[in-house]
Amino acid sequence: MKIKEKIKIREIVPFLSLIAVILFFEIVTNGTLLTFKNMKLIFNQAFVLIIGSVACSFIVAQGDVDFSMGSMVGITAVCAAWVSQAAGGLALPAAMILGAVLGVINGILFVKFKIPSFVVTLSTLMILRGLTIFIAGGGSVSVPFSLYKYDSFPLKLVLCIVVILAATFCFNYTKLGKWSKAIGSGITAAHQSGVPVGKMRLFGYGLSAAMCGLCGFFNMVRAGSAATNTGNFFETDVLIALVLGGMPLSGGSTSKIRCAVIGSLTLAILINGMVCWNLNEKVQQGIKGIIFLIAVWLTFDKKNTSLIK
Numbered sequence: 001m002k003i004k005e006k007i008k009i010r011e012i013v014p015f016l017s018l019i020a021v022i023l024f025f026e027i028v029t030n031g032t033l034l035t036f037k038n039m040k041l042i043f044n045q046a047f048v049l050i051i052g053s054v055a056c057s058f059i060v061a062q063g064d065v066d067f068s069m070g071s072m073v074g075i076t077a078v079c080a081a082w083v084s085q086a087a088g089g090l091a092l093p094a095a096m097i098l099g100a101v102l103g104v105i106n107g108i109l110f111v112k113f114k115i116p117s118f119v120v121t122l123s124t125l126m127i128l129r130g131l132t133i134f135i136a137g138g139g140s141v142s143v144p145f146s147l148y149k150y151d152s153f154p155l156k157l158v159l160c161i162v163v164i165l166a167a168t169f170c171f172n173y174t175k176l177g178k179w180s181k182a183i184g185s186g187i188t189a190a191h192q193s194g195v196p197v198g199k200m201r202l203f204g205y206g207l208s209a210a211m212c213g214l215c216g217f218f219n220m221v222r223a224g225s226a227a228t229n230t231g232n233f234f235e236t237d238v239l240i241a242l243v244l245g246g247m248p249l250s251g252g253s254t255s256k257i258r259c260a261v262i263g264s265l266t267l268a269i270l271i272n273g274m275v276c277w278n279l280n281e282k283v284q285q286g287i288k289g290i291i292f293l294i295a296v297w298l299t300f301d302k303k304n305t306s307l308i309k
Contacts, residue, residue: 010254014244014246014262017244022034029276029277032276033269040153041272046264046265046268046269050163050260050264051160051214051215052073052211053264055210057255058180058203059205061255062181068102068128069231070129070233071129072231073212073219073230074216074226075098076099078132078228079094079135080217081141083095084143084144085141088146088147092217095214095216095217095220096210096211099210100206100209103212104202104205104206107201107205110201111198111202132228133228136226136227139227140225140226140228141226143221147220148224150221151218151222156218164257164261171257179196180200181251181253184253215231219231236288237267240292240295242260244262244291245258245264246262247259
């Protein structure tokens with residue numbers, strides 16, 4: 001089979017998977033899945049996942065990974081909750097700025113100190129989770145009622161569309177996207193072509209963490225509080241969503257923003273469908289793990305064995 005034909009098949013598989021998941025759970029749940037009420041619930045579940053996956057695409061396209069996203073969501077949510085008690089209008093900026101700063105620190109440790117990205121982000125995952133527990137006092141921090149208005153379906157829908165369109169434009173038509181994919185395709189060639197590899201990696205981690213701050217804020221207002229477990233396993237869901245959408249974890253030219261969107265919707269529908277099908281949480285985690293393994297096998301570029309730098 002020719003290379004172009006293989007690429008076309010890989011691009012079609014995520015769409016077919018999304019359709020298959022929808023049809024399967026629509027049947028086994030006796031039509032519960034596609035009711036208007038349940039579709040709104042699916043979107044609310046998919047919203048933060050889409051935002052996080054779209055932002056993380058700039059990191060994954062470079063062949064890197066961020067395991068600290070869940071802890072970023074947790075600590076930004078808790079800090080935003082504390083800020084909101086004094087000045088509600090500053091909660092969102094505080095969450096995003098804190099996230100961006102922490103993301104840049106991740107990038108500096110990776111770029112300047114030459115610590116592998118998976119080591120850096122695994123370490124910050126544990127450090128930030130510990131700080132979150134300390135800041136929250138081992139419990140939760142409540143949010144003023146005035147912020148509940150931001151848990152709005154129209155607001156989140158518009159914001160989601162804006163983020164997707166902006167990221168797609170940057171990814172396809174600006175140097176930010178082209179350079180990210182160039183780094184993933186071959187870091188040596190990218191250096192020789194004049195790509196500022198270090199700055200691009202700092203940008204990727206800063207953007208990803210800032211969007212985690214946005215996700216932390218909306219998680220906070222939806223739940224009415226921020227707790228020590230806010231954002232748990234978020235990084236896992238993001239990675240599963242990306243590979244379900246056809247994003248190769250090895251990065252490179254085949255990386256696309258639509259992978260993040262399709263994969264996030266597929267995962268959100270899968271999770272919701274399993275709940276509607278009355279599967280317990282342990283079974284759900286097992287199914288997600290199996291699907292992740294299969295999706296990585298199908299999308300991983302075997303010619304580029306440097307999966308995580």
